[in-house]
Amino acid sequence: MYSEPVKDYLEKYANNNIESLQDLNKTLFATINDQNVRSTIIQEFYVIRQTYKYFEGMRAGGSLQEAEAKLQVISYMSIIEYALDYYLQNEYKNSRRISEHTDIPKKLIPVEKSLNKEFVEILRAKIENAYAPQNEQINNKKYQVYAKFDDEILTKDENWRKVKFEAKIKMIQDILDDTDPKAKSNxxxxxxxxxxRHKFFDELTRLVYFRNDVHLAHQSRHGESVQLDHSKKAYRAVKQFSNLMDEFLKQDPL
Incomplete structure (x- = not known):
């Protein structure tokens, strides 16, 4: 256990070198209207900043610094995904980009050329009954069905969790390309x-890779480990994503 003087020093160092909760309430993800969601994000961001400063105040190195980096990457990327879920589920829930990325191939059934039209129609009916609602494609060689997630995907956590973080990043990238509030400029x-924007989202996707790298199996397979620099990039990514979404939604709310 730390002595009281050391404990006081670390607490003062941590609290005096980060943004206050009041400041974060003014700036961080100002376009998230759900106060429970926003409060959770701000509190989590504040705590992880405090934790970083504790490690910094101790001049953590070696395995402690590695643990610090992993903790920050996990926490900051969780914040980004939580905010991203909010925007996709609320501000952009009617975007065509959502359905584009959540239509999943379910069946690929070979159909021989010799099969007659009647059999193909029977096959079509059976698959329609099993997988409706759906988009369908059929020819003499194959019949592929694209079954959408449930129509209420954006209100059902169990379905939304099927969408990978990387796919969500691609969704928001495409949506922002479609809704640039300065589209009429030079x-x-x-x-x-x-x-x-694309450079930022590419870097964000790369950070998802390092978030996954905290799993030892992933780290062992790829031979890369999370470094302190990755945690700093993740911190900056939270700020940049917040600013980006505020820029779009304040100027062109949907």
């Missing part, structure tokens, strides 16, 4: 903004 400036 074409070169518009393309520059788009390129910057």
């Amino acid at each position: 074409v070169h400036k518009r393309q520059k903004r788009k390129d910057e």
